[in-house]
Amino acid sequence: MSEEMNAIAKQFTDFYYNTFDTDRSGLAALYRDHSMLSWEGTPLLGAPAIMQRLQELPFTAVQHRVLTLDAQPASSTEPAILVLVTGQLLVDDGSNILQYSQMFHLKPENGSYFVQNDVFRLVYG
């Protein structure tokens, strides 16, 4: 059960960051009207507002590198999952490497998962 949860968290973050880095518009499928994203302290509600913010980000090429990934069950009544990622963001030609932390609250829906909560923060060393 715990292994299955970790596998789902890994599969989700692989898909999320690969989509972010190659075709950001594809992330829309992961958010719902009641989804929340806090992006660097700015709260956004709902897939349209979230997607607008993500597509406005001022870098054209980006690559996420996951360094740590932890998952825990979020609920005793449904297979929801909390995920904490710490990693590196390689921006534009990769000359600029930023540290980040991101938290996801994944909720089950029709055999898959959507993002109910999402908090993203750059970490300055």
Added chain:
Amino acid sequence: MSEEMNAIAKQFTDFYYNTFDTDRSGLAALYRDHSMLSWEGTPLLGAPAIMQRLQELPFTAVQHRVLTLDAQPASSTEPAILVLVTGQLLVDDGSNILQYSQMFHLKPENGSYFVQNDVFRLVYG
């Protein structure tokens, strides 16, 4: 409502880190038998196992400095809160400064909150 949630998150983290830094044993009141902590990738279940790990940590003096704090509602049916903290850990005489990220899932109980989920990670720059 959102301001109240942010105030609760701030109050909680102030209390949590002040207790951690001054009398770590006091954190026991914040965990339950079903609480989970992932500490640097090690999963722990229940207040006794969590407290044993926290009290075994190999530093005698520590100070947390919160740099960012984000809170979101975790549920539509109860006032549970998700919190993501990024900050600095000043260990021993403060000569050693580490970056960290910590996620909390706070659940309401009798007018207060306990920690259902807790993930802690050091962030290496």
